[in-house]
Amino acid sequence: MRILHTSDWHLGRSFHGEGLGEAHSAYFDHLVDLARDEQVDAVLVAGDVYDRALPNPRTVELLDDALWRLLDTGARVVVTSGNHDSASRLNFGSRIMEHAGLHIRAAYEGITRPVAVPRRGSDEIAGHVVALPYLEPSVAAGVFGLDEGTHRAVLSEAVARSRAQVPDNGAPVVAMAHAYFAGATTSDSERDISVGGLGQVPTSVVSGFDYAALGHLHGPQTLEEHVRYSGSPVAMSFSEAGHTKGTWLIDVTRGAARGEFIEAPVHRPLATLVGELDDLLAEPALAHAEAAWCQVTLTDEIRPAAAMDRLRARFPHTLRLSFESARKDDAPLTYAERLAGRDDVELCCDFLAHVRGGRGPNATERTALGHAVAAANRHDAETMRDDGSMFDLEALR
Template sequence: MRIIHTSDWHLGRSFHGAGLLDAQVAYLDHLVDVVRQEKVGAVLVSGDIYDRALPAPATVAALDEAVVRLLDAGAQVVLSSGNHDSATRLGFGSRVLERAGLHIRTSLDGIGRPVDFGGAAVYPLPYLEPSVVAPALDAAPTHADVLRAAMARVRADAASRPTPTIVMAHAFVTGATTSDSERDIAVGGVAAVPRAVFAGMTYAALGHIHRPMELADGVRYSGSPVAMSFSEAGQVKSSVLLDLQDGQVRTELIEAPVHRPIARLRGVLADLLADPALTQHEDAWCEVILTDPTRPPAAMEQVRRRFPHTLTLGFAQAATPIDRRSYAERVDGRDDLDLCCDFTEHVRGGVAATDAERAVWAAAFERGRTARDAGADEGAARATSGDRGVA
């Protein structure tokens, strides 16, 4: 039997304001093709199908279309809820849909009840928030303890089955390396779950961590199929193809398509705009850090002329020593013109005011002084005229 393990689709997510739905749909198209070509019997999605509890209509339509096509391609589909999903909304109609080959597990009631494919028994575990489910599982309110309690139910059922056993779980397992795009699940108890929790299973199909990795033999994160943070630059996104034969499992990574690559660029603006080695990133989503000693004018506009899909722009200017004197000590002995030139230097990142700028400030002060003196003379004249009227 052949099975695909994938997770963390996060349908409907945006990437620094850029929508990812087109990239996600491209992955789902690819997944349908893999199911057909490899004659896959089941697709397991280990949580975070949606990016939010209330997905947009276009996002729901994308999932609906993908599931229909996967079923038509000959695979059954197993969805378990993640911490981004609304368990209630995702699980609506699950008992009816199961008859069509779509198995959705989002509640405690399904723990320990496998999806039996004949060649394998799959135990989908929804995301288990300790503060919510610990009493029902008679467990301490930590991620490790609630998963241990859930796995006890799984093992109790699996003990009577001769076929390979696969567990699906959405959690942070010890040894995993995170990216910037995962939501912290530490609230409600200790976040880390030991790998030993899944001991005895033929395969643990994990979700939550977006970086693909194998933590131990048969304990693997598929990772997200689409990059969702610049910390994922350089990662090869994939799905895991499981080949089950004679009670053993062989795994193969199926590389996911790259809708638009991501890149991190750092350097002086002029160098970034001229370096021919950066041509490969001109169509990428870019994070750009400029190291110019002063902030270039219209920096984003200049960067986007070459890298039009730049999403974030930062500056890494050299740190300046901290002046620990009090404000009174810093301004002591300095006139108004010096203070205004100091302000110019401060807002420009430490570059002193030029002679021309100093002259502009001086001219402004002179105009102010002239206007002030003229006003004083006019006031004195009016006072003198008033005195004469009284006399």
């Protein structure tokens, strides 16, 4: 059986305020072409189809179009729900859709209905798919009558119940699961599903299958030769800047699975920049970041004025800006050290940048601050002369 393994589409999600609709559309174009060119028997989507339980209408339309086009390639499509999906909403009409070749497993009763995948162009069974939706331990334990409400316990029970329904006809058997398996590497963009010490699931739970198509973690990973995460097809956070996104193309036979990772198109690359502002703006080697979504950490000892505006002049897609002083010693600067060498106008500019979260005054504002400071100094000088102060301002100068 030849399959495409994908997961964690998170349709409807944004990237630090930037919509990902175009990125998902480009991926679906790629996935449809891949399914047709590689003549796959099935496309497996291992959970987190949507990013939220109530997706907006445009997001639903995007999924509808993608599924219709995938079915048009002649492949069967198997979809499970993830921890971000509303299982009941995703499961609506699932039995009707099976007649068109779309198999959705989001409800508990679907666990005992493995999917028999015919070989493309014939009635011969190429393999079976045990498609397990995300199982919330606190709920699933009650449904299954278990005393232990952990991911390991409920997933083990689901595997046992579903595997018992697979006919032993010599065809390979593939599992789909949405969970955090031991040995995998997380990123910042996944929702924690281990609340309450429920922990990880050992790969032994799915080791009896010819292939396990996993979802939930956003980086592609091979835990064992036949146990893999596809990862998300588009980046969800800057922690994924080092990821190569894509889809697993898997040929599964009884007792073996051979995989090839097919890279997905990159809508916009990610870049994480660290350094002093002037250095970043002048560094020729950073030309690649000019078209990327950027996360910038400035290490200037004094926060530069208008830092974001200056950054976006060269890196227009900068989305995140933070400050981290390059000062190495642990002792904080004293008040006198912070003021050393700073005149009144510069101190006012620093304060304005501080209250604005790093954005200092522009040229017009700086001129106005200069006039205000000069006027204040003149007022102080006149006041000292008028009230008979014990020292003369001109003498101090």
